[in-house]
Amino acid sequence: MEQIAEILISALLVIGGIFAVIGSFGLLKLRDTMQRLHAPTKATTIGVGSALIASMAYFLIFEGKISWHELMITLFLFLTAPITATFIAKAQMHSALREEDMPPTGVGTDWATYDPEVEAVDPSIIDPAPKR
Amino acid sequence: MFKRLFPHPLLSFLLFVTWMLLVNQIKLGSMVMALILAIAIPLLTAPYWPNRPLVRNIPAFAAYVLLVIWDIILANIQVARIILFYRNDQIRSAWIPVPIELKTPEAITMLAGTITMTPGTVTADMSSCGKVLLIHSLHAPDPDAIRDEIKTRYEARLKRIFE
Numbered sequence: 057m058e059q060i061a062e063i064l065i066s067a068l069l070v071i072g073g074i075f076a077v078i079g080s081f082g083l084l085k086l087r088d089t090m091q092r093l094h095a096p097t098k099a100t101t102i103g104v105g106s107a108l109i110a111s112m113a114y115f116l117i118f119e120g121k122i123s124w125h126e127l128m129i130t131l132f133l134f135l136t137a138p139i140t141a142t143f144i145a146k147a148q149m150h151s152a153l154r155e156e157d158m159p160p161t162g163v164g165t166d167w168a169t170y171d172p173e174v175e176a177v178d179p180s181i182i183d184p185a186p187k188r
Numbered sequence: 189m190f191k192r193l194f195p196h197p198l199l200s201f202l203l204f205v206t207w208m209l210l211v212n213q214i215k216l217g218s219m220v221m222a223l224i225l226a227i228a229i230p231l232l233t234a235p236y237w238p239n240r241p242l243v244r245n246i247p248a249f250a251a252y253v254l255l256v257i258w259d260i261i262l263a264n265i266q267v268a269r270i271i272l273f274y275r276n277d278q279i280r281s282a283w284i285p286v287p288i289e290l291k292t293p294e295a296i297t298m299l300a301g302t303i304t305m306t307p308g309t310v311t312a313d314m315s316s317c318g319k320v321l322l323i324h325s326l327h328a329p330d331p332d333a334i335r336d337e338i339k340t341r342y343e344a345r346l347k348r349i350f351e
Contacts, residue, residue, distance in 0.1 A: 075264060075268060078268045078271055078272060079268075079271075081271060081272075082267070082271035085271060085276070086271070086276070086279070087276055087279075090281065090310075090312075090324050091279065091281055091326060093310055093324070094267055094308060094310060094326040095267070095271060097304055097305070097310060101260055101264060101305065102260070102261060102264035102265075123212065124209040124210075124212055125209070125210070125212055127209060128206065128209050128210055131206075134301075134305070137304065137305065138300065138301035138304035138305060138311070139301075141304045141310050141311075142300070142304065142310075142311055142312065142313075145310060145311075145312035145313070145324065146312065146313060149312065149313060157283075158283055158322065159283050159284070159285050159322075160285070161285055161315040161319075161320045161322075162285055162287065162320060163287070163315055163317060163319050163320055166315065166316055167313045167314070167315055167316070167322055168313055168314050168315065168316045169313050171316040
């Protein structure tokens with residue numbers, strides 16, 4: 057029984073490690089910022105996820121207690137990863153892309169990032185002379 | 189009285205459980221601390237919560253969470269395959285505008301978060317009227333198929349949950 061658990065936990069750790077490496081490799085390999093954004097938001101989620109499951113299983117089987125911290129890490133990861141990704145995408149739209157690069161919205165209004173009517177969150181983080 | 193103390197019962201409950209899980213053991217002292225946080229934080233942040241998010245259909249919400257977790261696993265494998273086995277000039281990235289029918293901010297946030305976590309797509313922006321999401325797809329040979337999948341697989345379910 058313990059042997060099977062050990063093998064399972066090791067397998068989870070190795071799988072997690074492989075996915076984390078692939079995610080980092082993607083950062084190096086892909087061409088532009090928007091493509092690189094995909095590697096860390098996804099390929100690493102499974103990396104962290106399987107490491108956390110391995111940790112929970114280890115504490116449950118070998119120490120005999122349930123550890124909840126891993127669930128919290130998962131929750132915080134799922135809450136923060138999409139927000140970070142959107143922030144990076146928006147920063148990229150401001151600094152390196154122009155409105156002409158984007159498809160039209162199809163409803164008559166601008167994308168919020170380029171719409172002069174939408175108020176900026178904090179003027180200090182935005183380029184004083186926006187490229188238009 | 190209850191309503192005065194707990195303007196957002198669900199948020200209070202979530203804070204209480206979160207604190208207990210962070211402490212990682214059940215002791216009276218940490219329960220008191222959790223209770224203080226569960227009362228203080230909703231009161232302090234109440235001005236930023238004009239309306240309560242309403243989850244109308246809790247079983248459907250649980251099913252949605254499971255579906256998204258399954259899709260995240262598939263997404264990881266798919267993105268890993270694209271990174272490893274596609275040459276850079278074979279990867280066709282695209283910006284895709286996705287018109288949405290959801291109205292409540294909570295539902296739209298859930299949809300945007302789901303899109304970012306699942307197969308090869310990241311939510312980048314929204315039209316200033318809030319009716320279209322701008323999505324960047326890592327590998328999109330057929331942008332229309334991706335848009336239709338988002339609408340049928342996620343948006344339809346969220347519409348049933350929140351609206």
